[in-house]
Amino acid sequence: MPNASAKPKHGRRTRRRHRPDPARNELVSSSLESAQQCLFSQDYGTAFVHYLLVLNLAPVLKDFAKESFRFTLFKWAEELDSVGRIQDLFDCYEQALELYPADEVILNSMGEHLFRMGFRDEAAGHFHKALKLRPDFPEARENFYRVANWLVERWHFLMLNDHGRNRKYQQAIQKAVQNGCNTVLDIGTGTGILGMCAKKAGAAEVYACELSKTMYELACEVVTANGMDGSIKILHMKSLDMEVPKDIPQRVSLVVTETVDAGLFGEGIIESLIHAWHHLLLPPQRGENEFRDHSATGRVIPAGATVFSMAVECLEIRRHHRLCVTEVGGLSMAAAGELQSPVSCSSEPDDSMEPYTTERLSRLPGGYKPLTEPFTALNIDFNNVQELEGLSSREVQEIRLPVTQEGVLDALAVWFQLHLDEESSLSTGPQEDTCWEQAIYPEHSAKGFVLKPGDELIVEVSCRDAYLRLCSVAVLRDGHKIPLDKHVDSQYSRNPNPEAELCSALACLQTDQSQTKDFCVLECSEMALLNNQEYHLSFCIALAKLISQLKVKYQNLEQECAFQPDPTVSANCSSMFYVLDVSEGFSLLSLIAASQGHVKAFSSVEKTKQQEVLKRLARSNNISEQRLEFWLNHTEDEQGMLQRPSREKLWSAIILDCVETCGLIRQKLMEKASLARCLLEEGGHIFPAKIMVYGMLVESDTLLLESAVQGQEPTLGFNIAPFINQFTVPVHVFLDFSTLECRHLSESVELFVLDLMDTNANYIHREVKLQATSAGRITAIPFWYHIYLDQEISVSTLNQNSHWKQAAVVLQQPLEVRAGEWVRLAVKLHKSTISISAHIENAPGQME
Structure with missing residues (x-):
């Protein structure tokens, strides 16, 4: 035992007491005073610089100055944002977070700016940090829900709930691995499920890449939770940037991917597979008798695809993509010029336009009418690199389609069959219940043109820029070819006299088309609003x-x-x-x-x-x-x-x-209304005057499948649900309630009122009781609005001709209810965000 009484030779030197620095104190004091003066005179930029100096020199003042510093930061950030000084804005936030790294309000505010600038991954990270610091922080929670809709789209849940699709992919991967594909690359791994299927099938080496930071981190969590973190290497990068041996040690024998959208090529699968064949995959099998050792050859799952299309009439598509009315609010629209949506396809690529949009045809309000039989638009072999490389240089293919029903040509609808291998395939057709929607190529040039049985519709199919492009170009009628891009008069197409109609069409061809028409693009929602x-x-x-x-x-x-x-x-x-x-x-x-x-x-x-x-x-x-x-x-x-x-x-x-197209109240509506009231003359009016929120109880498995991975069983044996379900959002948007698959369990009821003219009439919380009219499971409360322009005149967002969609609160746990039971709904409004919770009443009561 050491001698306790012995003094150490080198004892710790006593810390010298900090002596006040008069010059530093004077600088801190004068800078703090200057900051407050600048704040008073609304010189936020100078005030921010003074606060930075004060808080760096005197950290002891952080608590004292926090509120003033936050206010200064937010006002200065608004000014920087308004003049486009985005880098300076984020520099200020970085400086603020160096001083207050655990300030949830600053983290949330920076996340809001990041989200508005399009940096969704980074925004989600800031909202998530803010929620970790303060789980009951409503602004951060609402922002996280909002960004989660962007980062983890609803089709992820539908896909994982699609047991048939999952099994087919698993079986195709298992068969390929058993046939010698021993090294695997999963491109666009998402949750990591396909890579884990390959590992479970016995692949020696599995790699995966994911561009989204959120999905990359999610995949890492999932792989670790399933005990495969040491056997699957996940890279946060595009496959186009991957190199051998820098990123993976050698070429792989199998690429698995599901980077296909409703239009098949929209997520860049052609470009990524061409790069993979040249840089990441072993050479393909050349013939039946060559390369018997499958481990020395490369292949892709899916192996290819067949694309189908048909012409359709659909009022819902029409009103979102072209002007359908001649008068709006008493104004003649004759001089409006050419108005159309930004979705327009031609054989010549145009960067300013999208070639297609997406819809689930089976859920379109009013339905659709097929005008032709489905036809094969394209076949593609993903295991043929020469075919992939030649896709963009293919000649434009002209297809003639016999018209089977009379109707207005509104769009070409497109879907595909994905061939996983020689035996198994998946269809995205309009009658299939899958996670994919259909691609819609709206028709602009054939405005109001009525196709008739006996006509032939001429469609051009091309892939000039690796996007699938379908364009209706002409109609063959009675031996005459009518070019649709010259067809400008929508009235003659309804002429009951075929000869007169044809003469009008031919006369149209003789008109001088050299004059440039006034042309203006409106968003799809703006076009629907105009209609x-x-x-x-x-x-x-x-x-x-x-x-x-x-x-x-x-x-x-x-x-x-x-x-x-x-x-x-x-x-x-x-x-x-x-x-x-x-x-x-x-x-x-x-x-x-x-x-x-x-x-x-x-x-x-x-x-x-x-x-x-x-x-x-x-x-x-x-x-x-x-x-x-x-x-x-x-x-x-x-x-x-x-x-x-x-x-x-x-x-x-x-x-x-007041209401976003998606079905939500616009953010900061009540703040804007409060300011607007102060600017009205006596007797003046805010339009709308008030908004009444209505809702009802429904049972909808569809909403459950789109909101979270359902069931207690692991997906293909993998534990995925707890991780991706973190991104479940309580409110679903862009719903068409008229076509939503659901059972109504109650009548509709008034849930909430927002009075924009009378601040004293507003509240933030309300309880509503309503009686179940049928037995079932309450899974959601869809809601919509009656928008009162004044006390008597109103419009409903539930109207089928409305440009607004509906939204629904999806309950975390469905509620079993019997007919006649009363259900109490607690409805809350926080900064224009509506939340609803529900529970069954033990005793009958009266409707409030």
């Missing part, structure tokens, strides 16, 4: 009522002014009314307001082409240019969103865009 006549007519009536009421008010004021010598009172008796439209995207509401007379309207439309459309419509509808102004063109001068007109008088009406 929503009921909404615009309701607005027109409600605004006319308001203007009429205000005119009466000013007539009375003018009579008073005649006896008032005060010039300020006389000035306020002006009969001009000012209307501000702060709608998102393209909106005709400002022009409809300007058409009322005695109204100057301020439009929120930003895009130059869209402003030109409104100007043309104004001229053609005899609306003076002075009556319409694009207020966002002057935001640098006005410095703010909801600004007063450049006069004493306030706004007569402010139009707010």
